[in-house]
Amino acid sequence: MSQPESITVEDTGMRSNVRQGWWISALAAVVVAAGACVDEKIVYRDGPAFVAPPAAAANFLGYSDTATNKTVCGNCHVTQQGKWSQTAHSDAWATLQGSGYAAATCEGCHTVSNKGNKVTDANVAYNSTKDVRYHDVQCESCHGPGLDHVTAPARGQMLASVHADTGAGVTNGCAECHTGTHNPFVEEWRSSRHATSYTRGYNGATATAPDIPFGPRAACKGCHIGQDVLASWGVNTNYEEKTKGNVIATAEGVTCVVCHDPHGSEHPKQLRYAVDATDAESNLCAKCHNRRSTPDWSGSRDSPHAPHGPLVFGTAGWWPPGIEFIETQSTHGSSANPKLCATCHVQRYNVNDKTTGQFQVTVVGHRWLPIPCVDANGRPTDSQSCTVTGRSFKACASGGCHGNSELNARSAFISAGNDVAGLTTLLDGMIAQVPSNQFGAGKVTAGRGAKFNSEMAKMHGSEVHNPFLVKTLLRYSGVALNQTYGIPIPPGLAPTPADVKRVRITTPTTR
Structure with missing residues (x-):
């Protein structure tokens, strides 16, 4: 095998005594050259220069070009730099200054600082230097100081965390900034089922192969355990907790990073998938809220698991043979509601004291409660066990729906609930007469x-x-039981004229 005839090391002249570790790419070039069996001249070059950070910055690098918001990290991580540059994080300093509420206490979350990473000393980066190179929420805000990495790069350095603060005093991750009365994302998330979803993704002591006792349940982990959700969605980025989902003690729930891509995405709010997509595989919520929405005849369970997405889209349920549904979507799944699940489940509004008019808190919709129990001022309460009259229907009445009236929305909710409860009672009476075999x-x-x-x-x-x-499904299920088993349809369960308009009889079934 021929060897490269010469290897030349060529410096480009650094502007500081900090040299970046570009030897990795050079080594890759040697391997490629050797494998190609040709004579080549391989030239080693240092990467783009950058100004050494101030000593007071404690190894945080910040921008290499403040005019273009080019981070030092972005000189190599070009794709991530491009995605990040389109996010609100990349303009965080200007957003603060233009808000009309800029204050020194806010700067730590609008600059590179100890917020969002493992560093606990606040006297670093922007806080200690007031240097413009540390404006905005940059790579190091989540990954930590980068000087050691660029001088001696290796895999596994500067790993960010996907953990969301659960009240255990964690000083790392999104929760360090996305908190407080104006942005209580983590406070709301803590009270949601997303925070504890991982507890429902593990087996008990009696589980058998292929599932391990107390280990992740194969059928559930892809939606209940944060690490496995990311893996099932094809996210191969390395992070601190990536290999720790196999035991419940170190598993993550559905944290911020599961739904939001920290580096940026093509969707608003850095969401990994769209909220307005009308198919289950492309819609962020329906990616998981889409489990056993139609019967699994091979199993023994005659019930759905998470049919919410397909229900909204109009594809859920058992459709009796011989019946073709013409109209299956409600207005909740139509163009009249473009944000679909998010319209009701992710609502944002300010709560003021009704007596004094003073601001209390901004509700950011991260408990995902469409009709929450609220206090006298309209603030969602910790307990959600109130009656329907104690619930807010603000989300339902938004955007012109229900005549912009919470009263109308509440009435529609009560009416639909009563109708469905009555129909299921009648249908269950028929099901009880079906032969057990x-x-x-x-x-x-x-x-x-x-x-x-x-x-x-x-x-x-x-x-x-x-x-x-x-x-309509309940009423035509009654028809199917009547035609199949001869069970009489009770009064009140027969299809109505409105049901008849929604279906087409293709092959009528007779006994």
């Missing part, structure tokens, strides 16, 4: 299909996600 794993029967529709209708929120489809 019609149920069980592997059996494809009208009895199992009708039971699936009844259980789906009873799930919390079904009467809102798509009341028209749910009620």
